[in-house]
Amino acid sequence: MENELQKKYGLMTAIAMVIGIVIGSGVFFKAEKVLTATGGNLPQGILAWIIGGIIMIVCAYVFATMATRYEKVNGVVDYAEAALGSTYGYFVGWFMAAIYYPTLTSVLAWVSARYTCVLLGWNIVGGEAMAIAGFFLVGSYALNALSPNLAGKFQVSTTVIKIIPLALMAVVGTIVGLSNGILVSNFTSGVIAEVTSNNPLFTAVVATAFAYEGWIIATSINAELKDAKKNLPLALTFGTLFVALLYILYYTGLAGAVSNSVMMKGGEAGAKLAFSTVFSNLGGTVLFVFVVISCLGTLNGLMMGCTRGFYSLAARDMGPAPKVLKCIDVNTNMPTNSSILGVLLSGVWLLYFFGANLTPVPWFGPFSFDSSELPIVTIYAMYIPIFIMIMAKEKSLHFVKRFIMPFLAICACVFMVIAAIYAHGKAVLFYLIIFCVIMIFGMMVNSKKK
Template identity: 30%
Template sequence: MMKEREHYGLGTAISMIIGISIGSGIFFKADEILIATGGSVWLGILVFVIGALCVIFGSITLSQLAGRSSMRGGVVSYYEEFVSSKAANAFGWFQLYVYFPTITAVVSWVSGIYTISLFGLESSLELQTILGLMYMTFFFSMNYFSYKSGGRFQNISTVVKMIPLIGIGLLGIFWNQNAPALPEGIALVERSNVGWAWLGALAPVAFSFDGWIVSTTITQEVRNHRRTMPLALTIGPLVVLGVYLAFFLGLIAIVGVEFILSAGDQAIGQAGQSILGIYGERILTSFVLISILGVVNGISLGYIRLPHTLAMKNMMPMSGRIKNLDEEKGLSPFAALTAYGLSVFWLVMHYITQRWDILAGGDISEIAIVFSYVLYIILYIKVIQLKKEKRITSVFLGYVAPVLGTIGSLVILLGGWFSNPFYMPIFIGFSALVCVLGYLYGTKHAQPLINEG
């Protein structure tokens, strides 16, 4: 039975990590990173490296659990198998009700924004949201009715989105033209000393790298997963770091530090014009849109499996109905509907928060990203315990990687606090409340899943 479910290979697992991590974030967070560092290129590079190391050491650490896990469900199953079923219930609720649907909603909405930009439509929050809902509906449907199509689109979108990133990186090496003039009406912003405020750049970096953990949800559907997933979780973040640094430095070489500090997001469009002429901005926008759609596809591909995983362990309401599989597709129709329904709910909530500016410029995905890194620390500590029990023999894998991963998570938490000191405590408190409710539900209802390995 297991072999029938092993749909994906190493390439899809790696492309899923790269495809979800490299979304719209890098294209339109690069300016925020440089602004937060006061225009210091070296601090910008340092922030990227810190963010990458958090992911790399975290993923290397979790790969030790992925290779030893015999259950479906990614991180939720790691919690159950290596910590406790009640802790798994807490984390599962966080992923089900907060992490996946908020990010799915926001990225779908962003895809609507760039669709409007690409086709020159009159922009409004309502149209952005409707287009986002259409994209969300399409990708949830595709990943349920045809897992092969979802996997193929993930691979294709990953390759396509790498073209402008690597292209700008390579062109930056040989670029020798003068920096472009600032657009009319934009004041010059020069470099400055920002002190410790550069730590605030870790928040947009965390957003840019976020998504790698989603790939663990398909662990049991990857061929030879005990060997493949540790490789994918190591190679993927390294590739992302290399691409991000190339793009960041290439963008600076083409348009200049002062242009980025002054014009912000317009720097990307200017880079397109500098390279490709008058139609360059539209061409680059089309690549950005494909990049975002790859993220929506990758998240939905992983998310539609999560409710079934929780239902099989009786970790959520209506588990009896959700656990029933469509044997032909190998997926639960009610699980897919649950994931889709929660994503639609959070899209509506996102519309409300944006319409009346409830989060003061933030968005609902900020609730999840920073808090998720805090929850990973528990798993990092468990890997250290496995080393002490001699179930892991390598000092690097058993001690060095989890300790550095823990430090990285705390640094990202600190960076999130610097970036939004008022709302971050609220986000953390809300996420913690969801975890507590999940834990309490688990004390009464959860039951362990039989090993599937």
Template identity: 30%
Template structure:
């Protein structure tokens, strides 16, 4: 089978677009976020739920805001197309270079590596970086190649993996409604952690929680391949964030109802395995690990699905070198130049990530976090444009034209400030790297035209 020709067929519907947003946002992180949130809130369940709601501002109101642009934009490339339509081609090129050569591949690489970690846990393999990275590299290659070979296979896997990963998250919430047993005792070999009053310290939980919702904008890269895109994408951008928030709250409240906040605080990440054993018996831990792994692979697939289209989108706008060659599709696997560029880029960043982990070049975090934080600067610029379009009466709905972008910018600010405060040294260095990609893209288009 030959490689796909990007932008040839309207092969995606509402559910694939929605599943892409849900599938990328809901990764493995949520499984291990409950104890972290409770630690920040001193075990206060109400404040924990509030943190999830506020943390969702970036995706719920951000996606609602950009749905305005999705309904009126005529350009391809998602975020890049919006900058092209509503700002300038030079700025669109800057954003495109950042997304194509930095944002997409770093997220795919880090999640593929994490998938390798959980594969080792699932099969009781040695906890070695080289083995984890080796397995992660195979996952990375597999999902890029699957999406290069067939857009329909990648789209179907995205829908299936999104549904599968929601089963345990929603299931915990549903079981909690009917759960009548006493909450389990804290294990004797675990030191109990008591509930405390943290004052305003709970606000520190907002940044890491907001990261749990990131990745939603990647779905915009397939908008030109979605059937009836001007109606479908705004609908998907509205439905998906609500599903994600509902799923997160269901899991968080369910965990607290079944185990109790003191148990979760005391056992930490072990609470995830504990609830698996409590509900499913001795095999529960394995079942939970399988769900976590599927969750992560769904993220890798979703990012790959979006990434392989980006070089084509930029080439169609003459924003990259050898544009004519990239948009000219030749029969055969290697003829899909856009996908080959994306895959090569992902492999390069996989090598960079390996070196940063092997030689401890980053004290905390990973290379994807910096790109995520930097990306919210661009989103904020688009939110400003939405408000400008409302002022110009192009957008007439006050909620989607003013309220949503304002709240989305607040959510974005939380992520930006939280990201820099968590790792200021690494953030500063990689911020410059992100900026250099943008400047290169900007100058390339300026000089060419």
């Protein structure tokens, strides 16, 4: 065993990781929810996608600036440590490793299984879906743990594949919708269903947060990225801009495929219905296979971050058993023990997601929350102190990078927090209780070690 990660990834892998993690299940998984949240109001739904994209781009730009100055083990943890010291760096790192990475990875395993079941005509909440989800979770872990280089190539390949259905629907769906009048009708129909939320726009924006999230995970390969101070900012900037534009065009094309009412009633098969309508049943099925591959590519990217979560703490001699978790396998150059703990927690959170969100009666009562959205909003809240300290400490930056962009990023993060409170209500309080228990345990483990 050795204790240093090698520089093995290039710019294309970094860009593919940003685009590949962000683009995947979310745009298919949440498109229907955005439409439902706004009562079928298409312009308001597009506005939600635009706001979500702006929030992502602004935050990514500020972190891209940080990436040109700091390069250690794990980007976001490095930036938190540089801005507020080692204690806050550990706080962020523990959250990423214990909650953020495994919750999103577990949800992506299920979403990948969900669309596989849709393709095969199986039940998306039954034993079939959960068995496939477990298989995808273990398979993704095995790919990353046994051959990180192959996992990087898989990330690049799936990124190219997943752009195909989105680009085709964006172009062909828009053309078809303009020719048959469906797109104009959807734009002008207004609200066509009852809106249950007090603020439908806030609910829709929080839903887009899941679709847009993942770009920050690209910073987890900071220590393994060649010329990271140059390539990571390029990947963050180009990747997020590309994703935001593609999402908005895809959502517009989707509105040209079927009417809002049909899309809202389509449930989990809504995306497949739209593809089949535009490209025929055979073409729709083929493109939906690409959708499943797209989800698996996103799962792979999340697993790349998940397997390195505890290593980023152990490399600083922090957290539980740092000597064990910072060991690097001499043959694969992977933090094997960190990977095992990461996939174990992903399995725990997959079990929680099933019991809290997929059973007729939630297993955990009031402590059942949506683990696909609230951890994402939490990380936006954690960005705020980092952005404040950038304004206070980074005196060598020019005015725009030091003050304007961090201020806009702070406003974006505050908006996300407020939107989440409106969207999830009391569930936020019970989530925060679980969050505090996990975070206190993490701080106690670190203090006990010291």
